[in-house]
Amino acid sequence: MNGIPTIASAAAEIASGRVSPVALAEACLARIDQHEAKLNSFIRLERERAIASARVAEAEIKAGRRRGPLHGIPFAHKDIYETAGIPTTCHSKLLQDYVPTKDAFTVAKLAEAGIVMLGKLATHEFAVGGPSFDLPWPPARNPWATEHFTGGSSSGTGAAVAAGFVLGGTGSCTGGSIRTPSAFCGLAGIKPTYGLVSRSGIQPLAFTLDHAGPLAWTVEDCAILLQTMAGHDLADPGSANVQIPDYRAGLVAGLAGQRVGVVRHFFETDNPVSAEVGAATEAAIGVLSRLGAQVSDVTLPPLLDWNACGWLILISEAYAVHEPWLRTRYNDYGKNLRERLTLGAFVSAADYINAVRFRRELQENLARVMADVDLLVLPTTVGPAPRLEDVTSFSSFETPNFTIPFNVAGVPALSVCNGFSASGLPLALQIVGRPFEEARVLRAGHAYEQATSWKERRPVL
Numbered sequence: 001m002n003g004i005p006t007i008a009s010a011a012a013e014i015a016s017g018r019v020s021p022v023a024l025a026e027a028c029l030a031r032i033d034q035h036e037a038k039l040n041s042f043i044r045l046e047r048e049r050a051i052a053s054a055r056v057a058e059a060e061i062k063a064g065r066r067r068g069p070l071h072g073i074p075f076a077h078k079d080i081y082e083t084a085g086i087p088t089t090c091h092s093k094l095l096q097d098y099v100p101t102k103d104a105f106t107v108a109k110l111a112e113a114g115i116v117m118l119g120k121l122a123t124h125e126f127a128v129g130g131p132s133f134d135l136p137w138p139p140a141r142n143p144w145a146t147e148h149f150t151g152g153s154s155s156g157t158g159a160a161v162a163a164g165f166v167l168g169g170t171g172s173c174t175g176g177s178i179r180t181p182s183a184f185c186g187l188a189g190i191k192p193t194y195g196l197v198s199r200s201g202i203q204p205l206a207f208t209l210d211h212a213g214p215l216a217w218t219v220e221d222c223a224i225l226l227q228t229m230a231g232h233d234l235a236d237p238g239s240a241n242v243q244i245p246d247y248r249a250g251l252v253a254g255l256a257g258q259r260v261g262v263v264r265h266f267f268e269t270d271n272p273v274s275a276e277v278g279a280a281t282e283a284a285i286g287v288l289s290r291l292g293a294q295v296s297d298v299t300l301p302p303l304l305d306w307n308a309c310g311w312l313i314l315i316s317e318a319y320a321v322h323e324p325w326l327r328t329r330y331n332d333y334g335k336n337l338r339e340r341l342t343l344g345a346f347v348s349a350a351d352y353i354n355a356v357r358f359r360r361e362l363q364e365n366l367a368r369v370m371a372d373v374d375l376l377v378l379p380t381t382v383g384p385a386p387r388l389e390d391v392t393s394f395s396s397f398e399t400p401n402f403t404i405p406f407n408v409a410g411v412p413a414l415s416v417c418n419g420f421s422a423s424g425l426p427l428a429l430q431i432v433g434r435p436f437e438e439a440r441v442l443r444a445g446h447a448y449e450q451a452t453s454w455k456e457r458r459p460v461l
Helices: 007-016 023-039 049-060 103-113 153-163 178-184 219-229 249-253 263-268 275-290 302-330 335-346 349-370 402-407 438-451
Strands: 040-045 074-077 116-121 169-175 188-192 210-216 261-263 294-297 375-381 413-419 424-433
Touching: 007 023, 007 219, 023 040, 023 049, 023 116, 040 153, 040 424, 049 116, 074 103, 074 153, 074 263, 074 302, 103 116, 103 169, 103 219, 103 438, 116 153, 116 219, 116 438, 153 169, 153 178, 153 210, 178 188, 178 413, 188 219, 188 275, 188 438, 210 219, 210 275, 219 249, 219 413, 249 438, 263 302, 275 294, 275 375, 275 413, 275 424, 302 349, 302 402, 349 402, 349 438, 413 438, 424 438
Parallel strands: 074 116, 074 169, 261 294, 261 375
Antiparallel strands: 040 116, 169 210, 188 210, 188 413, 375 424, 413 424
């Protein structure tokens, strides 16, 4: 197979017998051996386990027992997903020796689908700390330019998928941690509706904002992964018992007649984007119009309101998760995480309750707007990936971002590549839908990808 395949293309080649799962796993491992030292995307590489799994997959497929499009596909998990018998560290000194006895719900589902698991991927410490240099492992680096940020907290997943080390990976998203690394690394990544994908066996950050989902090279690949990851789980009290449609089959329907609302005030006045992001966003809106979408501007509550609500809830719930360790092992956390988590100690019960009540008002406002449109579009980030040295403990608090509103709302949100900066760094478009309308969101993202050439460009390592 020439070049780095997508999940969809590799699955077709494996099904036809033209590509061996073992050869594909070996090619990924060889690429990791050649380039991983520059990127730090893996915390743990499971080389022997991966080859053994690939051999099993190859034998099953040859015997006519192919499980589906993920059978034999090289994959890796963000290291907050528990993996039985394999350390799950959360990129932290506190858990560097923790070995779970049970797989996370989604890890088990993906294993049953036949993925070849290559290892565990870097994250920000406990999925919130930011890129830190005082942890047992270094931060991941961006394959498009190694001195630049991957985005976070699914940093290793963004780097590994963009670099072609794996064809897909898991992420988690509390305020943007799937969409931001997707944006900065040129990927597709979807934060599903709250409750669509189980979080049991995934280290929590903020109970009412946490989501789990996939990152991959294309929207089609995300649809394939979400098909397996979604599903009801009694072990997750937030899990939704809803019917799961065929996400991949729905991709072909296109955008004709879809009503698309542009949240223009978010990125023009509330937090103005760079000129390059602004131009790329307008060009993307033009593509959606040419594909048959009916585009109009919409107005939501100010971006700062969404961010104030979301961050107050996040730091309060994160402090509740970590309070026992903060009291007993404070200095075992990295500096970035210590400084962020400590903020939660100073939030009053009244502040938290009022933020939860305000959240309901914001959700109702969004629902009213989305009664008149099928989708929302806006940039994923203000600009391309910054340099690592410019990302501080409180960078994410300094200006409101475009991702946390849809964690607050709990609705599906997808990031897709929509061009490149003059320096060659990816830019991204965010597509948002109503609750449990992932199929519509993925359909729009796929139509946009098919109408543009951005996915033909890979980072040169």
